[in-house]
Amino acid sequence: MTRTxxxxxxxxxxxxxxxxxxxxxxxxxxxxxxxxxxxxxEVVVQPLDEAFQPVERIRFxxxxxxxxxxxxxxxxxxxxxxxGTHALRAVDPGGATLWEIRHGCWGCPESHDAxxxxxxxxxxxxxxxxxxxxxxxxxxxxxxxxxPLAEGGELDSQPVDEWLLxxxxxxxxxxxxxxxxxxxxxxxxxxxxxxxxxxxxxxGQDGAPMRWGRWDGERLTVEYFDGxxxxxxxxxxxxxCLMTVSHDQDKLALYDTATGAQVAEWDVEExxxxxxxxxxxxxxxxxxxxxAGGFVDDATLVAGTVWQDEExxxxxxxxxxxxxxxxxxxxxxxxxxxxPAALGAGLWYTYSEDHRTLSVWTLGPR
Numbered sequence: 001m002t003r004t005x006x007x008x009x010x011x012x013x014x015x016x017x018x019x020x021x022x023x024x025x026x027x028x029x030x031x032x033x034x035x036x037x038x039x040x041x042e043v044v045v046q047p048l049d050e051a052f053q054p055v056e057r058i059r060f061x062x063x064x065x066x067x068x069x070x071x072x073x074x075x076x077x078x079x080x081x082x083x084g085t086h087a088l089r090a091v092d093p094g095g096a097t098l099w100e101i102r103h104g105c106w107g108c109p110e111s112h113d114a115x116x117x118x119x120x121x122x123x124x125x126x127x128x129x130x131x132x133x134x135x136x137x138x139x140x141x142x143x144x145x146x147x148p149l150a151e152g153g154e155l156d157s158q159p160v161d162e163w164l165l166x167x168x169x170x171x172x173x174x175x176x177x178x179x180x181x182x183x184x185x186x187x188x189x190x191x192x193x194x195x196x197x198x199x200x201x202x203x204g205q206d207g208a209p210m211r212w213g214r215w216d217g218e219r220l221t222v223e224y225f226d227g228x229x230x231x232x233x234x235x236x237x238x239x240x241c242l243m244t245v246s247h248d249q250d251k252l253a254l255y256d257t258a259t260g261a262q263v264a265e266w267d268v269e270e271x272x273x274x275x276x277x278x279x280x281x282x283x284x285x286x287x288x289x290x291x292a293g294g295f296v297d298d299a300t301l302v303a304g305t306v307w308q309d310e311e312x313x314x315x316x317x318x319x320x321x322x323x324x325x326x327x328x329x330x331x332x333x334x335x336x337x338x339x340p341a342a343l344g345a346g347l348w349y350t351y352s353e354d355h356r357t358l359s360v361w362t363l364g365p366r
Contacts, residue, residue: 002329003319004364008347009052011358013037014044021066022355025343029075029138033343035358036073040065043080045073052360061095064115068124072132072141072188074168081141081168083132085124086112088143090171099171102150104159106130111150130161133188133197134168141168142197142213144179144186163199163213165220175220181209189232191257192239200232208247212260223260234294234301237344241322243301249288252303254322264322271326272305275312285311294342296363302348303327304339315339319363332361 013023013035020039028034028047035046035054045058060080062071069084079098082089085106090098105112107127118124130144147162161179166172181201189198199211210230212223229247236243241263242255254264266272272287279285286308293303299322306315317340318327336359338351349360 006364008360104146135194277312290339292339
C-alpha cells in the first residue's frame, strides 16, 4: 500500500544570499512556526501565521561568520545563542551581547578572548564544533562545547567535550558533565519536558554517540547509550519515544525515553525494496536510511532513503508506523529532491534542489 502526500504550503527562504545556510522551519512556543536562516552576517527569523503566511521578520546580527559555529533560537524568537569556535554568545535582535561564556577552542588547543584572534588563521579554516539548544519553554539552555570553561581568563584543564546546562537569561552554568565524545559536530533534540534534552553527536567516520540528559533541579544525569552509534533524529510529540538511525544507516529504531530500551526496529535491507532502477546484477547495492526524518504524529514517522536512492534515480520517502513491520511508500504529486524533516501535528517538509524553497506536506486520504 502507498500513501499520498498533499501539499500544504510552499515557502521561500528569507535570504537571497546563495551562500547562506539552508533555511529551516521550526516550532516556536504555542505551536507557531517560523522560517530560520543563517548567513555570514545574521540570523533571520520569519514567523508564520496558521496559514504559513509571513507575519514579520526579525534579524539577529551574527558575531562571527557562518563556518565558525551554529546557532539556536529561543522559543519566543527573542534571543539567538551562537555556539561558536571559542565561546557561547547570546544576542538580542539589536545585536547587543546579553552574555558570553568562553570555552576551549574547537580548532586548536589554545584559548581565545575574541573571534578576531583566529578569524584568518589557517588552522581554524574548518573547525569542528558543538551546538546549543533551548528547552521547549525557554527556561533552560543546553550547550555542547569544547571544554573546559575559561575561568579566570585561562583554561583550567585539558580540552574535553562537555555538555552544559545554563540559565538562558544570564548564561549561569547550572551543571556540566563530560560528553564522552570527540565531536566533529552536534545537534540538540528537545523533549516536551523542559528538564530533558537529547544530544546527537557526529564524530565523522568514527561514530555517532547519542546522549540523553535529565535535570532534576539540582543534578544533571546523562544516559550515554554505551556501545551504540545512533543519530538521534526526533522525539515523539508525547515524549515517550526517540527516533534514531544507526551510524551505518542500516537500522531505523525507536527507543523508550524513560528506560532507554529499544522498542521497535526496521532493518532497511529487510523492509525496504531495492530501488526499481538499481542494476539487478549488483547485489551489493541496497537502500540506506537517511540521517533525517521525524514524527508526523505520535505513532507515525516519516523517513527517507534518498541518500542511497539518488545513485539510481529519484529518492524515496517512507511512512513508518510503530506497529507495522514494513514502511509504506510515500507518493508525491511531483519530484522530491531532499530527505524529509518532520514538524509534528501531521506535517513534514522537504527542500527544493537548491535548498531555497520549502514545501510543507500532510497526508492525503487513503
